[in-house]
Amino acid sequence: MTTNQGSSRGSSQGTDRGLDRDGYIAREGSLDRVPAEFAPVVQAARERIAGAFGPERLHSAYLYGSIPRGTAVPGTSDLDLLLALHHGPTAADRADADALEAALDAGFAQVDGVGVLLFDTGTLLGDLERHDLGWFVACLCTPLLGEDLAARLPRYRPTSLLARETNGDLGLALPGWRERASAAATDAELRALTHVVARRVVRTGFTLVMPGWGGWTSDLTASAEVFAAHYPGRADQMRRAAATARTPGADRAALAVLIDDLGPWLAAEYAAVHGPKAPRP
Known part of the structure; x- marks a missing residue:
């Protein structure tokens, strides 16, 4: 995965085609690209995630999808979140994630649905998921809370x-x-x-x-x-x-x-x- 966040997501018409200067897939989103209408939703997500999970369970949290890419449409787009936990997700973790989804969806008309993915850091950093979930975190997810797992993953080419x-x-x-x-x-x-x-x-x-x-x-x-x-x-x-x-x-x-x-x-x-x-x- 690339940890360089300086290059932007490429379009099919762009010269870089979504790659950084070295030919690796560039991280496509950033908090700077979040549309103003969605900034309160993102801030609420950050606060509620921290409050619901706490440092004893949560390693880091990420946004992905149209909101961090800057292409979200108010009232149509959903809010997509990934939480990296210290340990494998439990039924209690899932219940807390479900409650988080419901609260954010009900609290903000800007979003039409909220989804929260739960994984443990061992899975996200493991060899089996290196070119699937690992790549997903490194290239398609935008850090929201905690240490960015991208620093512990490789950079990726479109292979x-x-x-x-x-x-x-x-x-x-x-x-x-x-x-x-x-x-x-x-x-x-x-x-x-x-x-x-x-x-x-x-x-x-x-x-x-x-x-x-x-x-x-x-x-x-x-x-x-x-x-x-x-x-x-x-x-x-x-x-x-x-x-x-x-x-x-x-x-x-x-x-x-x-x-x-x-x-x-x-x-x-x-x-x-x-x-x-x-x-x-």
């Missing part, structure tokens, strides 16, 4: 290894998505699932071609266009997936295309190009 370990398990997700789609009884459930599936498919499509493109972007539209240049036969499907990820609907037919057509093809192509992700316990 096939990174592609394999971040998204080489799409095929494992497909059966569960099919079950959830069949069980979805409301439009809200369908929209929530469609949002998850579409974003994951676009991310996977981008990382499939990321090593050849030679850069990084979190922008969904740019990701779809980078993929389209490499796989023109699937370009329209990926562009529709990106549009769906931005504004998910409750269209079962559109969801079925992602789960039963584009998704399986993408999983097979990914395995052929990069190989499967290392198995997790």
Whole structure:
């Protein structure tokens, strides 16, 4: 992971393509980029995390997503947080995280949903997660509280290894998505699932071609266009997936295309190009 925060996130049109001067993936967010409308939310998150978890449990806390990238839209964007704990998360930790999510979501109209990920530092710094969660913290997370784990992680290039370990398990997700789609009884459930599936498919499509493109972007539209240049036969499907990820609907037919057509093809192509992700316990 890179600890250099001086370079900015690159766009698909930029000359650096999300890389720093040395060709490593640059950390894409910073507190300086948080839009003014979201500053009170971030401050409240900092205070409530510290109060709820305390130094005996919390090693560090991070923001990720559109808010630290500076692209968040008031009333539409969610607040994404990652907490690194000294020990493996317990049921009590999860309950406190759930309460934190609910309080922040109810307290600020600027955000439409709050999500808190919990991991222990051993997992985040371990060899197995070095090119997945470790990379995520180092490159996609913005420090909010505590010691930045980025200082204890490597710097990352857009390699096939990174592609394999971040998204080489799409095929494992497909059966569960099919079950959830069949069980979805409301439009809200369908929209929530469609949002998850579409974003994951676009991310996977981008990382499939990321090593050849030679850069990084979190922008969904740019990701779809980078993929389209490499796989023109699937370009329209990926562009529709990106549009769906931005504004998910409750269209079962559109969801079925992602789960039963584009998704399986993408999983097979990914395995052929990069190989499967290392198995997790």
